[in-house]
Amino acid sequence: QVHLVESEGGLVQAGESLRLSCAASGSIFGLGAMGWYRQPPGKQRELVATITRGGSTNYALSVKGRFTISRDNAKNTVYLQMNSLKPEDTAVYYCNAHVLFDDYWGQGTQVAVSS
Numbered sequence: 001q002v003h004l005v006e007s008e009g010g011l012v013q014a015g016e017s018l019r020l021s022c023a024a025s026g027s028i029f030g031l032g033a034m035g036w037y038r039q040p041p042g043k044q045r046e047l048v049a050t051i052t053r054g055g056s057t058n059y060a061l062s063v064k065g066r067f068t069i070s071r072d073n074a075k076n077t078v079y080l081q082m083n084s085l086k087p088e089d090t091a092v093y094y095c096n097a098h099v100l101f102d103d104y105w106g107q108g109t110q111v112a113v114s115s
Helices: none
Strands: 002-006 010-013 018-026 031-039 046-051 057-059 067-072 077-082 091-099 102-105 109-114
Touching (some): 002 091, 002 102, 018 091, 031 067, 046 067, 046 077, 077 091
Parallel strands (some): 010 109
Antiparallel strands (some): 018 077, 046 057
């Protein structure tokens, strides 16, 4: 079993920053790409950013230049630095980890951005 534990999100004002973290534990032999997805109110879950074990990154166009994904392989932890937050970034953010042939999800953490 793989466990993903996300840090708390929060309520911030537009223009502010927030950093999320997600630590993987359990049966994580073969841990590969990790990433962040989000689900805005009333919408489907969407990709935010992913990062391979080697550090290659991929971002949604809506966050490129504002968000930075990184990881610490020694700690099996992925981070999401979110700068210049906008109200449209309001969503539940989910951590994702690919382990061998399966995908695992965190419980989700709420990020709310007020205008």
